[in-house]
Structure formats: C-alpha cells, structure tokens
C-alpha cells in the first residue's frame with residue numbers, strides 16, 4: 605500500500621490493483637477559498653493492492669517546495685476499479701455539498717479566523733456582513749448555525765449539553781475569558797441546569813460582522829471534554 609506525505613501527515617493510499625502513482629495532487633476548493641501553498645508531494649512507488657506479488661522496491665515520498673505546480677491541486681486520479689465501481693454516484697453528500705479542504709494540521713494557527721483579532725465594535729471598519737458572506741463564512745466555524753435572536757437580529761448560535769449547572773458556569777467562564785481578551789461578547793444562556801447556548805452578533809451595528817466569526821472560531825477551541833457528559837462506550841454485539 606502506498607502512502608503520500610502531506611505536511612507532516614502520512615496519508616495511506618489504497619490502490620485498486622497495482623498502479624504506479626506518478627503524482628498526487630489536490631483539486632481547488634471554492635474559488636474564494638484561500639489557496640495556500642500546500643506542500644506538494646510526488647509519490648513514486650507502487651500502490652499495491654494484492655499482497656501476493658513479490659514486494660517491489662518503493663521510494664519514500666519526497667516532499668517538494670510549497671508551490672502549487674501546474675496550478676492544480678486536487679484529489680488523486682481515480683483508479684480504474686474506482687471508476688468501474690461507479691463511486692462517483694455513491695459518495696456521500698448532495699450536489700451542493702460544500703467540501704472544505706483542510707490544509708495540513710496547524711495551518712489554521714497562521715491563517716484563517718482563529719489567527720485574527722476582533723476590532724473595536726464602534727470603529728468605522730466594522731461592516732455588517734451580507735447574508736451570502738455570512739453563509740460562506742459559516743463553513744469556517746463548524747458547530748455554529750446562522751439564526752436570529754429574540755429581537756430578530758441575525759446571529760450565530762452554538763449549543764452545548766453540559767454535565768451539570770457547575771459545568772455550565774465553568775463553560776461561561778472559559779468563553780468569557782476569550783470575550784474579555786477580544787473585547788467582543790456573546791450572549792450566554794444557561795437553561796434547564798445543563799443546556800448552555802451562546803449567541804454572537806455585533807450589537808453596535810445590529811447584525812453579523814467578522815468579529816462574530818472570529819469569536820466563534822476561538823470559542824470552538826475552548827476545551828469542553830471535562831464539562832460535557834462522558835461518552836458511553838458503545839458495544840455492538
């Protein structure tokens with residue numbers, strides 16, 4: 605079985621029958637997706653499927669410079685067996701499923717919303733986002749959904765089930781710490797002793813701004829494993 609090196613992750617490649625992989629590349633995301641330099645690898649080796657054949661010499665994947673060669677990066681070409689299996693009709697998602705291409709681990713620390721800081725809400729640079737911009741940016745804050753608050757103002761909302769009331773207060777504190785650092789504050793609710801929800805909108809302009817998405821991305825990094833109910837191990841008999 606061959607493998608490819610992307611950043612520091614080794615990706616297993618499952619060949620369907622013996623194939624010589626010349627190059628693995630990755631397809632472009634949505635046009636406005638920030639195309640960042642990926643470590644493009646070339647994989648020279650034999651992607652083997654049946655192990656009956658004698659093992660062939662396999663060169664180690666070699667990482668090349670971060671440039672996007674030939675202007676394309678995308679999923680590797682499908683193997684004949686994958687085409688024959690009609691895999692195109694069986695993949696998950698609908699025609700409009702938007703696939704977010706993730707860069708190598710750690711990249712979001714230097715790009716994207718998490719690396720940004722909120723700007724003063726009263727400044728003239730604070731712009732209300734259009735519905736389509738808000739909808740596109742929502743892709744970068746998994747777990748948050750676009751809705752409206754009680755006053756009908758567009759906002760981002762995230763809900764957590766916590767172990768108990770005390771855990772809910774602790775979650776408030778962890779989120780509050782970020783809000784104080786950023787000078788941008790969510791509305792926090794703790795209901796029924798174990799349901800926390802946060803709503804983000806920019807009150808000074810009565811709508812959603814980039815500040816709200818920056819906060820949502822940072823709140824997504826808050827550790828909650830010790831606050832949410834322990835996952836019960838599932839045993840399938």
Ligand SMILES: C[C@H](O)[C@H](O)[C@H]1CNC2=NC(N)=NC(=O)C2=N1
Nearest residue numbers: 725787788789790805806807808
């Ligand atoms: C002076 C202070 O920066 C402003 O009042 C900030 C505080 N936090 C804020 N948080 C949110 N969500 N919206 C605001 O308009 C806002 N304004």
